[in-house]
Amino acid sequence: MDSPMATMNLLHADHSRLFTLSGRPFRAVYPVLSRRAGGLSIGINLNFDKGCNFDCIYCQVDRTGPLLPEGELPAPELVMEEIAALFEALDSGRFYQETPFGDLPPELRQVKDIAFSGDGEPTLAPSFREVSRAVREFVARRPWPGNAPPPLRLITNGSGLFAGESRRQTAKTFLEDGPGEIWLKLDAADPAHFAFINRSRIPFDRMMQGLDLVVSDLPVTIQTMVLDFGQEGDPEAMPADRTLWDPLLKKVAGWAAEGRAIRAWHLYSVARPPALEGVRKVPAERLEAWAREAAFLPFPVLVFP
Ligand code: SF4
Numbered sequence: 001m002d003s004p005m006a007t008m009n010l011l012h013a014d015h016s017r018l019f020t021l022s023g024r025p026f027r028a029v030y031p032v033l034s035r036r037a038g039g040l041s042i043g044i045n046l047n048f049d050k051g052c053n054f055d056c057i058y059c060q061v062d063r064t065g066p067l068l069p070e071g072e073l074p075a076p077e078l079v080m081e082e083i084a085a086l087f088e089a090l091d092s093g094r095f096y097q098e099t100p101f102g103d104l105p106p107e108l109r110q111v112k113d114i115a116f117s118g119d120g121e122p123t124l125a126p127s128f129r130e131v132s133r134a135v136r137e138f139v140a141r142r143p144w145p146g147n148a149p150p151p152l153r154l155i156t157n158g159s160g161l162f163a164g165e166s167r168r169q170t171a172k173t174f175l176e177d178g179p180g181e182i183w184l185k186l187d188a189a190d191p192a193h194f195a196f197i198n199r200s201r202i203p204f205d206r207m208m209q210g211l212d213l214v215v216s217d218l219p220v221t222i223q224t225m226v227l228d229f230g231q232e233g234d235p236e237a238m239p240a241d242r243t244l245w246d247p248l249l250k251k252v253a254g255w256a257a258e259g260r261a262i263r264a265w266h267l268y269s270v271a272r273p274p275a276l277e278g279v280r281k282v283p284a285e286r287l288e289a290w291a292r293e294a295a296f297l298p299f300p301v302l303v304f305p
Helices: 004-013 076-092 094-098 128-141 164-176 191-198 204-217 242-257 284-293
Strands: 019-021 024-026 029-034 039-044 111-116 152-156 180-185 220-225 227-229 262-268 279-281 301-304
Touching: 019 029, 019 076, 019 094, 024 076, 029 076, 029 111, 039 076, 076 094, 076 128, 111 128, 128 152, 128 164, 152 164, 164 180, 164 204, 180 204, 191 204, 191 242, 204 242, 242 262, 242 284, 262 284, 284 301
Parallel strands: 039 111, 111 152, 152 180, 180 220, 220 262, 262 301
Antiparallel strands: 019 024, 029 039, 227 279
């Protein structure tokens, strides 16, 4: 039998969307143990089609196999039914009896967030706004004895928030109507690294202009995936060095100087096997050294090696 610590390491590394409870397979809602959320996180996957306008080299979503389920998008009713069933199991304790999460120590059993993440970019899902409003209402309706309600968290590359109306609606649901946060991806702030890491069809200049708009309207936590690619001496190698870091720091420092409401900056590295061979985790020391360089910023810079 695995020790509790081994189980926790496995849970940290396993962010599978496939979750079963009492023989019932869940399709849109899944629990994970999240390093950055600091405990149990309830994920919502609205992207059964695995749709994304990025193709990040570290993405763990396998887009080579069949879709799950085939081509169908999750109805808001399905998501809400699964959320209710999962919380019923958490409340009754059945969740801990039937899943590997039974080894979690008490301090990690509190639900730390309900995160719109999943197999693609959540803001591209047609049901995103309807489901996020319904989840907000669910959180507001439920009692949370002994605990504050968990925040809703949107984990996004930002591209669905360029238009003013979508930013306003997202702000209302995620920030104004209850506890909530927006975690915004910024992996690169120069054209070469953006093209290499994020492999998006969105032109670099358009992306940066769009993100400027997003941070001008919304308080965000910035999240930056830092990775090395390839082995030293390999002509294809792209290590995360000053050529990546200097433009990133300049961009974020510029936003800070303009008074943008940035809550924190997360520097993290690869925790799970990515789709593309050659992607390598960076040493913790590099992230920590960069965080020290960014210590002048008026918000916390946190590392998750
Ligand atoms: S933005 Fe997220 S879902 Fe899309 S490719 Fe990148 S890591 Fe994968």
